[in-house]
Amino acid sequence: MADRDTATDTETDTDPDTDPDTDTDPAATESAAHCARPQPVGVFPLPAGFLLVPGGDDTAELRRTLAAGRRPDAWPTRLLALELAYGGDVVGAATQVDGDDPIDRYNRFVLRPGGPPVEDPAQLRQALGAELGILVDVVRFALGDLAEPPPLAGETGEIAALVHSAHAAHAMAAGRTGEAAGALGRAVAAAWGASPGLTAQLLSTAADLRRSIEGPTDAVLADLTTALAALDATDLVVARAELRLALGAAHQERARDDAAALRTAVEHYLAALRLISLDSSPELFAAVQVNLATAYLAMPMSQASDQLRIGVAIQGLRTALTVYTPETHPEQWASTQLNLANALVYAPSAHQKDNLIEAAARYQQVIVARDRNTDPLGHARALANQGNALAHLGAYDQATAVLREAQTIFEESGADDAALAVRGVLDEITRRRGAPGPA
Numbered sequence: 001m002a003d004r005d006t007a008t009d010t011e012t013d014t015d016p017d018t019d020p021d022t023d024t025d026p027a028a029t030e031s032a033a034h035c036a037r038p039q040p041v042g043v044f045p046l047p048a049g050f051l052l053v054p055g056g057d058d059t060a061e062l063r064r065t066l067a068a069g070r071r072p073d074a075w076p077t078r079l080l081a082l083e084l085a086y087g088g089d090v091v092g093a094a095t096q097v098d099g100d101d102p103i104d105r106y107n108r109f110v111l112r113p114g115g116p117p118v119e120d121p122a123q124l125r126q127a128l129g130a131e132l133g134i135l136v137d138v139v140r141f142a143l144g145d146l147a148e149p150p151p152l153a154g155e156t157g158e159i160a161a162l163v164h165s166a167h168a169a170h171a172m173a174a175g176r177t178g179e180a181a182g183a184l185g186r187a188v189a190a191a192w193g194a195s196p197g198l199t200a201q202l203l204s205t206a207a208d209l210r211r212s213i214e215g216p217t218d219a220v221l222a223d224l225t226t227a228l229a230a231l232d233a234t235d236l237v238v239a240r241a242e243l244r245l246a247l248g249a250a251h252q253e254r255a256r257d258d259a260a261a262l263r264t265a266v267e268h269y270l271a272a273l274r275l276i277s278l279d280s281s282p283e284l285f286a287a288v289q290v291n292l293a294t295a296y297l298a299m300p301m302s303q304a305s306d307q308l309r310i311g312v313a314i315q316g317l318r319t320a321l322t323v324y325t326p327e328t329h330p331e332q333w334a335s336t337q338l339n340l341a342n343a344l345v346y347a348p349s350a351h352q353k354d355n356l357i358e359a360a361a362r363y364q365q366v367i368v369a370r371d372r373n374t375d376p377l378g379h380a381r382a383l384a385n386q387g388n389a390l391a392h393l394g395a396y397d398q399a400t401a402v403l404r405e406a407q408t409i410f411e412e413s414g415a416d417d418a419a420l421a422v423r424g425v426l427d428e429i430t431r432r433r434g435a436p437g438p439a
Helices: 026-034 060-067 077-086 090-096 102-111 121-128 134-142 157-173 177-191 196-214 218-231 237-254 260-275 282-298 306-320 330-346 352-369 376-393 396-413 416-433
Strands: none
Touching (some): 090 102, 102 121, 102 134, 134 157, 177 196, 196 218, 218 237, 237 260, 237 282, 282 306, 306 330, 330 352, 352 376, 376 396, 376 416
């Protein structure tokens, strides 16, 4: 991670109302108004996170508040468009931006509701000036209009950080994780002091990237915890929930060697669910529910009250399946279906037969979705699980046929341990039926 001492300090405003050097030069005043700093770019979700705030005494504190990742208590009347955009009304915001100065022209460019460009990019870059003009191409890259982000050209502070962040995203998409990590380090260094909200999110992204490379090491957990402390000082609830999910997943991975880590993981997942809802962030909410459920199901049952935890896990998986469908999220849907079916098979219940019938049906959906030719092991695992559920139901003939098919696929794929496990279930069926063992 880059050292904070290398960051460029852009906290000092260059608003014309507070800079005595601009009072006698209209051109300088106009330029200073365009370059009022800090700007809250990259802090809040897009497209609001790309918008620029004009200079002036009435916007200086607002810009600092937004750059810190906090929402203002009130907005200046002349910034109705920004207030609407930050509230999620992008179309309404676009109708309110009707000025001809470079800031308004740029904000219209950002808020275009899926239509053609409203500005010539080259002319808009020139109008914005040396410090802010590069944002035009950052936006174009984010929208897919440019294949690569623009090169840095002397920008500083939060503007430079946003450019470095775009380069990091480009590198990550191409699988160049080392390059992405370097770009994120430079982004953190540039944003430090200028934009606390952007810095916190960059720290979070860098820590999570490191987790994907190194696993849940002590150093990675320390980075994630540092990022969480920074994000908790903001109103960026989705980013905070995402980081809680990452921290929970890291601790859940460590639970293989440290059972206590599973409880820490659960605490992070529950904290994430307090920040978001199914309506506000459906995909993130579903991901947290799945992870929480798998953590609950992995915990040992030592007392009767633990059955409640199993019920919560099953309900969480059902909720996730209202978001995950075979069409929109095929992998997540299949994995969640399997987790739910497994939970139904083993959950203590007065309706065990009904649970087993439902589990067998859910396994069948995954069997159909996971093609034997393209995903033989996934297909076989679903078959094996279904065969086990059918055996619990006493449907031995059907269970045996399904399990033999799974065993064959495992053996053909070289998955000897899985094949041996299936053979164990077949042997158990044979013992229950009192017949000779399978050949």
